[in-house]
Amino acid sequence: MNMISYWKGYEEIHTDDGMVLIIGWYDHKNQHNGGNKALGVHWGDYPQSRGVLSPCVIPEATRSAILSGLLHQAVSSTNLQQVESITKAISFFHSHT
Template sequence: MKMISYWKHIEVIHEDDGLVLIVGWYDHKNENDGGEKSLGVHWGTYPQSRGVLSPCVIPAVTSNAILSGLLHKAVVDNNIVLREKIINAIDFLKH
C-alpha cells in the first residue's frame, strides 16, 4: 500500500502482531521544509486517508518510552537484530 507523502525516508524498526513502528522524516502537509525526525505507528493498512496509508506520529516523550521498553526487551531476549534496530532508531531521533 502506498504511504502518505508526509512521511519520507522511512524505515520499519519493529513489527508486533500487526503493529508496525517506523522512523523517518515527517513533514505535515509537506509545509515544513523536509519535516522532523519522528517515530510513527500503523497497523497493517490502518490508518488511511483517502486510501493511502497514514501512520500516526508518536510524541517525543512517548517515543522515548516505547524505544526504551523495546531496547530492554531486546537485551533481555538477546535479540541482536532488534537491539541494533532500536539503537539506530534512538540515534536517528536524537541527532
C-alpha cells in the same frame, strides 16, 4: 499500499503482532521544508486517508519510553537483531542530521 507523502525517508524498525513502528521525517501537509524526525505507528494498512497509508506520529516523550522499553525487551531476550534496529532508531533521533 502507498505511504502518505507527509512521511519521507521512513524505515520500519519494529513489528509486533501487526503493529509496525517506523522512523523518518514527518512533514505535516508538506509545509515544513522536509519535516521533523518522528516515530510513527500503523497496523498493516491502517490508518488510511483516501486509500493511502497514514501512520500516526508518536509524541516525543512517548517515543522515548517506547524505544527504551523495546531496547530493554531486546536486551533481556538477547534478540540482537532487535537491539540493532532499536539502537539505530535511537541514534536517528540523537543525530544532528
